Amino acid sequence: MYPYVQHVFVNKISNYFVIDDKNMMNSKDRNTNDMEAKSDSSSSFPPGIIKKSLLIIFVNGFLAWAYQAACPPPPKKLGSPDGPPITSPRIKLRDGRHLSYKEYGVPKEVAKYKIIYVHGFDSNKHFAVVATSASWALIEELGIHIVSFDRPGYGESDPNPNQTLKSSALDIEELADQLGLGSKFYVVGFSMGGQVTWTCLKYIPHRLAGATLIAPVVNYWWPRLPMKLSQEAYSKQFIQDQWSLRVAHYLPWLTYWWNTQRFFPSSTLIANSPDILSPQDIQLLPKFTAGRAPLLEGQIRQQGEYESLHRDLNIGFGTWEFDPMEIENPFPNNKGSIDIWMGDDDKIVPVTLQRYIAKQLPWINYHELKGAGHLFPYADGISDAILKALLLGKS
Missing domain, CATH: 1.10.287 (Helix Hairpins)
Known part of the structure; x- marks a missing residue:
């Protein structure tokens, strides 16, 4: 234009x-x-x-x-002389892109349960909380194999300029096929990775053995959310976050400029502001940062903030191709479990909206933790509880 x-x-x-x-x-x-x-x-x-x-x-x-x-700058090309190095195994997708992944737990050849973990906003494959915080005794006892991958544009996965909600689910399906995870597998998504889990429930339900959404980010513009409830939750966000989401939803072509300009404050998440942390989150910070070595942390945005963070905002808070509250139960015969875990003191994701979504989808097992913030999976025993609920049906 x-x-x-x-x-x-x-x-x-x-x-x-x-x-x-x-x-x-x-x-x-x-x-x-x-x-x-x-x-x-x-x-x-x-x-x-x-x-x-x-x-x-x-x-x-x-x-x-x-x-x-x-106009965002072009991404830094992985493996090029001036670009970030490739240090992890990757698969080549049908469209020529590559997905980088990391494996945890027991070898897949002997595993009983195979899980694909979907990381959240401003994260990557190295920070798969259910793999790094769960006890090894439980992982070994149940025979759990976990694959965590860099979502497009993050870490060492190629950007996808044509990324959509559906393409995210199809990437996961192709990852499972190329790694030989079987006809059915589990998906666990944390925070913005929870949004990707919704896409799996929509587009590849036939491939799922079960799914867990941990503090899944809610799009305030989902049509089936009551306007008053959504507006109330939206108004409680920091004003700079409200504007960042408005830009992502209404003017996605301005997302890069808005989040890099210095005239007005931009997203608290991108700025890593401590203001978004609950009291429990602050207590859990040492555990959250324990495994985040500077080298691994630096990989998150190494291809550029637009291809990782900004595209995430545009897709996550844009106009969706479907409404999660329209999804049908993928397990009408109770042969699988869908769980949502949420803290009632989460400063990032409004618990009021999560409660409403859970009521609209009665086939979801909703777990709400009192006094918990956004980082509650790092608390002692929580990742074990999440895995037991998903794999064994134990609350």
């Missing part, structure tokens, strides 16, 4: 100059007898034309600046 607008403005400016030149020449031809008297005025542009031209030049310059500021 902007290059076209700039082109139009440039043409208009040129037309003004051409028209003015013609008028000046015609004026000279018609008024040769008065040329000497009017030489001063005919040698310069009329004041009105000058003002218009300057205004157009200013607007054109502003649009050019705005266009450049809104």
Whole structure:
């Protein structure tokens, strides 16, 4: 849009100059007898034309600046001489992209339960909380194999410029097939990874043995959410977060500019602000940061913030292709379990919306933890409880 607008403005400016030149020449031809008297005025542009031209030049310059500021830089190409190195195994998808992954637990050849873990916002495959916080005794006893992967644009997975909600689910299905996880597998998604889990329930329910959504992020614009309830929850978010989500929903092409400009405060999550932490979250911070070595932490955004964080916002808070509250029970014969785990003191995801969603989908097992924030899976014993509920049906 902007290059076209700039082109139009440039043409208009040129037309003004051409028209003015013609008028000046015609004026000279018609008024040769008065040329000497009017030489001063005919040698310069009329004041009105000058003002218009300057205004157009200013607007054109502003649009050019705005266009450049809104355009994200190209991603840093993985494995290139100037790009981040590739340090983990990857699979090649049908469309030519690569997904990087990491395996935890017992070997898949002897595993009874195979789980794909979906990381959240500003994270990657190294921080699979149910794999890193669960007790090894439980993982070994039950025979659990966990695969965590970098979502597109994060870590060492290629960006997907055509990413959609459906493509996220199909990536997971292809990952499972290439790694030989079997015809059915489990999916566990944390925070924004919970949104991806909804897409699996929508698009590949036939491949699921069960699924768990841990503090899943809610899109305030899902059609079936009551407007008043959604607005109340939205209004309790920090004002800068409200604006970040508004931009992602209504003006996704401005997401990069909004989250990199310095005129107004942007997302508290991107800024890693402690203001979004609950009292329990603050207590759990040492456990949360214990395994986050600087090298692994640095991999999260290494391809660029737009391809990871900003695209995440645009898809997660954009207009969805479906409403999760329209999803049908994938296990009408109770041969699998779908669980939502939520803390009632979560400062990032409104518990009021989660409660409403759980009521609309009575086939979901809803677990709400009193006094828990967003980081509750890092609390002692919680990851074990999450896995037992998913795999054994034990609350």
